[in-house]
Amino acid sequence: MLSERLRPCELQRTGAAPTAADKTAETVCSTGAASTGISVCERWQDRGLAGRRSCFIVILGIGWHAKTVNIESFFSASGRCAPAFGAMGCTVSAEDKAAAERSKMIDKNLREDGEKAAREVKLLLLGAGESGKSTIVKQMKIIHEDGYSEDECKQYRAVVYSNTIQSIMAIVKAMACLKIDYSSNGRVDDAQQLFSLSAAAEEQGIFPEDLSNVMRRLWGDSGIQSCFKRSREYQLNDSAAYYLNDLERIAKADYIPTQQDVLRTRVKTTGIVETHFTFKELHFKMFDVGGQRSERKKWIHCFEGVTAIIFCVALSAYDLVLAEDEEMNRMHESMKLFDSICNNKWFTETSIILFLNKKDLFEEKIPRSPLNICFPEYTGANKFDEAASYIQTKFEDLNKKRDTKEIYTHFTCATDTKNVQFVFDAVTDVIIKNNLKDCGECLTTQTA
Numbered sequence: 001m002l003s004e005r006l007r008p009c010e011l012q013r014t015g016a017a018p019t020a021a022d023k024t025a026e027t028v029c030s031t032g033a034a035s036t037g038i039s040v041c042e043r044w045q046d047r048g049l050a051g052r053r054s055c056f057i058v059i060l061g062i063g064w065h066a067k068t069v070n071i072e073s074f075f076s077a078s079g080r081c082a083p084a085f086g087a088m089g090c091t092v093s094a095e096d097k098a099a100a101e102r103s104k105m106i107d108k109n110l111r112e113d114g115e116k117a118a119r120e121v122k123l124l125l126l127g128a129g130e131s132g133k134s135t136i137v138k139q140m141k142i143i144h145e146d147g148y149s150e151d152e153c154k155q156y157r158a159v160v161y162s163n164t165i166q167s168i169m170a171i172v173k174a175m176a177c178l179k180i181d182y183s184s185n186g187r188v189d190d191a192q193q194l195f196s197l198s199a200a201a202e203e204q205g206i207f208p209e210d211l212s213n214v215m216r217r218l219w220g221d222s223g224i225q226s227c228f229k230r231s232r233e234y235q236l237n238d239s240a241a242y243y244l245n246d247l248e249r250i251a252k253a254d255y256i257p258t259q260q261d262v263l264r265t266r267v268k269t270t271g272i273v274e275t276h277f278t279f280k281e282l283h284f285k286m287f288d289v290g291g292q293r294s295e296r297k298k299w300i301h302c303f304e305g306v307t308a309i310i311f312c313v314a315l316s317a318y319d320l321v322l323a324e325d326e327e328m329n330r331m332h333e334s335m336k337l338f339d340s341i342c343n344n345k346w347f348t349e350t351s352i353i354l355f356l357n358k359k360d361l362f363e364e365k366i367p368r369s370p371l372n373i374c375f376p377e378y379t380g381a382n383k384f385d386e387a388a389s390y391i392q393t394k395f396e397d398l399n400k401k402r403d404t405k406e407i408y409t410h411f412t413c414a415t416d417t418k419n420v421q422f423v424f425d426a427v428t429d430v431i432i433k434n435n436l437k438d439c440g441e442c443l444t445t446q447t448a
Contacts (some may be wrong), residue, residue: 121431122305123286126341127312128334129323130238130266132357135414136312137275137288138263143421144277144284153257158205159265160243160257164250165198167240168215174234175227183222190214212251219244232319232369238361239264263415280428308351308431311338315391315411316361318374331374331391339398342407351434353427354395354409360416362388 125133141147148156172191175182182188197211218224228241242264243250257265273288317330325333342352363384371387372378375394380386388411396407408430410423 119282121282121284121307123284124303124306124309125286125288125312126309126337127355128314128317128330128337129268129290130317131312131314131334132355132412132414133288133312134267134269134273135263136310136355136420137273137286139414139417139420140275140277140284140286140424142259142263142417143424144279147259148262150256153259153262156257156262156265157255159267160250160261161205161207162202163237163239163264163266164207164215164243164247165202165211167237167244168218169194169198170234170236171224171227171231171240172218174230174236175223178227178230178233180223180227180230182224187218187221187223190217194218207251207255209251212247215244216247219247235323237266238316238358239266259417260415263417279424280432282428282431303346306347306350307435308353308427309341309347310353310355310427311341312355312357312414313338313391313395314358314361315356315388316358316365318362318371318391319365319369329374335395335398338395342398342405343400348401348405351430352399352405352407353430354392354407355412355414355423356388356392356395356409357412357414359384359388359411360413 125136127133172194174180175191182191193214194211197208197214201208201211228236231240243261249255269288269290271290275284275286275288277284277286313334314330317334320330322328322330322333338354341347366382366384366387370382371380371390375390378387378390380390392409396402396409399405399407408427410426412423413419
């Protein structure tokens with residue numbers, strides 16, 4: 001065996017090849033590596049040998065070290081021809097050079113892949129239905145991807161028409177349920193016309209003049225306005241007033257939705273919507289999943305490797321019930337879901353970012369709809385600051401690991417681009433800080 005023939009050369013088995021940390025200069029050559037797995041290294045070693053020349057031999061991955069033997073001695077002992085050495089080290093073959101270049105390229109690719117992975121951030125958007133998750137995704141496109149083009153906005157025109165029609169129809173239906181009368185008998189005829197005209201309009205994605213005129217007259221009726229103010233008693237799109245107050249613009253033949261119109265559109269998310277963007281040299285992958293109960297089973301395969309969870313809560317939903325379960329208060333449902341996410345064993349090391357969303361609607365609603373509808377024990381003032389702070393505490397108290405796990409809470413208005421931009425900037429700083437902390441802990445562990 002080769003190791004037997006080398007014993008006269010006083011080789012010592014080290015078990016590993018030399019590292020970059022313990023050498024200042026070295027020359028490396030491979031001899032028949034493909035067939036024998038032998039590589040030889042002649043080097044100067046600083047650590048413990050004070051610059052003494054030595055020969056280091058790697059045979060099939062096992063290191064052998066000889067203090068008194070140089071490379072020529074090794075080849076003599078092994079029965080091989082020694083390579084010629086010049087002033088700058090050993091002379092290598094073209095094949096060896098090509099192999100070395102391939103090795104360098106592989107190392108470079110691995111390093112680049114590692115750096116890319118370190119810059120990748122996977123965000124999971126969670127929350128109950130209609131909490132504003134999809135609006136946050138749209139804002140990322142506006143803030144980080146130059147927004148929606150004119151052609152893209154045109155594609156939302158039919159959605160705007162549908163949302164507007166569905167809103168006025170929901171109010172008209174609620175008029176009968178709540179036993180509210182129209183201020184004018186003429187509106188009864190308009191209500192009948194609304195139902196006869198709307199089906200064809202929605203199907204064709206159009207907004208004919210006769211339909212828009214009917215809707216304007218209905219929206220101007222004081223009875224309809226009274227019913228609208230009681231919208232907590234039935235299901236109504238949050239953007240109803242936004243669209244209905246702008247019927248004249250929306251009804252124009254050359255109407256093109258604005259960025260804000262697009263943000264306000266409501267389409268139930270089914271499945272998973274993935275969005276990519278770059279910010280602060282980080283590559284984000286944001287996943288928006290369906291919030292309704294029937295969609296939650298589809299979240300499971302998104303969980304692994306997630307960097308952070310953004311959990312959205314609709315503040316204004318404190319006095320509403322679920323569309324899919326009219327016995328369940330929406331805020332209570334959000335708290336139940338947040339509890340299961342925040343304390344899940346899979347998310348022990350995952351940053352949890354809480355967006356208490358729709359703060360604008362909450363501020364408008366709280367003076368006329370008391371918080372004790374949702375929390376009977378609440379005795380504070382029905383004012384924004386005190387009521388919002390109470391809800392924040394209720395959610396943060398669900399964190400069973402608050403000694404070691406922090407919840408990062410922000411009050412948001414998902415339809416306000418400047419607000420979302422400011423909040424997401426702060427969120428990104430938290431992610432960067434936590435990534436640096438994790439890297440530091442890894443380095444400490446490796447050093448130990």
